[in-house]
Amino acid sequence: MRSKSICVKPRSLPFKTSAAVFSALGDETRLRLVARLSAGEPLSITQLAFGTNLTRQAVTKHLHVLAHARLVHHRKQGREQLWTFDPQKIQDARRMLDRIGQEWESALSRLKAIVESDDGG
Amino acid sequence: MITSELSKIERSVIVAAPRSRVWRALTNVREFCRWFSAETAHPEGSFQPGVRVRLVSTAETCSGSVFFVEIEEMTPEQIFSWRWHPGTVQPDVDYSNEPMTLVTFLLEDAAAGTKVTVTESGFDRLSLARRAGVFEGNRAGWDHQMNALEKYLREAA
Numbered sequence: 020m021r022s023k024s025i026c027v028k029p030r031s032l033p034f035k036t037s038a039a040v041f042s043a044l045g046d047e048t049r050l051r052l053v054a055r056l057s058a059g060e061p062l063s064i065t066q067l068a069f070g071t072n073l074t075r076q077a078v079t080k081h082l083h084v085l086a087h088a089r090l091v092h093h094r095k096q097g098r099e100q101l102w103t104f105d106p107q108k109i110q111d112a113r114r115m116l117d118r119i120g121q122e123w124e125s126a127l128s129r130l131k132a133i134v135e136s137d138d139g140g
Numbered sequence: 141m142i143t144s145e146l147s148k149i150e151r152s153v154i155v156a157a158p159r160s161r162v163w164r165a166l167t168n169v170r171e172f173c174r175w176f177s178a179e180t181a182h183p184e185g186s187f188q189p190g191v192r193v194r195l196v197s198t199a200e201t202c203s204g205s206v207f208f209v210e211i212e213e214m215t216p217e218q219i220f221s222w223r224w225h226p227g228t229v230q231p232d233v234d235y236s237n238e239p240m241t242l243v244t245f246l247l248e249d250a251a252a253g254t255k256v257t258v259t260e261s262g263f264d265r266l267s268l269a270r271r272a273g274v275f276e277g278n279r280a281g282w283d284h285q286m287n288a289l290e291k292y293l294r295e296a297a
Contacts, residue, residue: 041263116263119226120149123258127153129175130256134157134165 040112043088048073049081056091056104063099152257159217159247162254166220166245169193178207187211187220212242220245226260 044050052067068078082102085091089108093100155162165171170183178195187193189211197205209222223240241262248255 116149119260120151123149123151123260124153126176127151127256127258129177130162130165131153131155133171133175134155134161 039088040090040108043084043090044109046081046084048077049085052078052081053085053090053104056102057106059104061094061096061101061103063101065099067102148259148261148263150257150259152255154250154252154255156253159249159254162247162256163217163220167214173198187214187222189214209243210240213244218247220247 044053051071055067056062064075064078064082067073067082068075071078073081082091082093086093089105091102091104093102095101165175167186169180169185169187172187173179173183173195176195177197177199179198180193180195192208192210195207195209197203197207207224209224212221212223213219214221221242221244223242226241239262241260243258243260246257246259248257
């Protein structure tokens, strides 16, 4: 049986953008920053640092990692920069995993078909 | 949204056959190649832990692509796992220093036979080097593959 669907090649395409997302979210502090921003309200670095043990510098550093992965962006308002969460990249990463998951589903169904089509021989 | 959800894939299927039969389909190289759509220069025998196996895809959309699996754990009729570089298809790129994902098959008894669960984990460890533009462009290639997959599943149904 020569079937058509497990193909490692197309995985490379979404990986290119998603690797940065996974990497950026692989840190608990950044994950918390994303969680706070994902509530929707744009926040300043001062607001994000408030109530945490993080310095403003540390928050800034983490935000830049997240911005590099395009998970957050900022705009200037008066003297402050306000940071906003952008869900698009997480959705892309989610979609990539869903697609790889579909490949695995397809592979498992071929495994099932092959195993069940014979009588153990 | 938690990171583990974003860095791991898990799928399972119930197969109407004993674990011994499923184990053979997973670990006998010739049988593996049939359902995984791949071929190898040495299809004799079974996979062994610690062995690196060179495979060539026979899938329609990327026929001829070379990839490697490094067999990790083999607990007979229970656990079969390997590491690989997903998406390593550019012949002129050295992937050897990049993190791999871990693919694990878990076999469990089920009422109607065997439950096979596959997980692929470690996507969060993939390096930022992936972003270096190596795989620039060609979203259309992926869409083409997905269409082929959907067509296959329709025909198989």
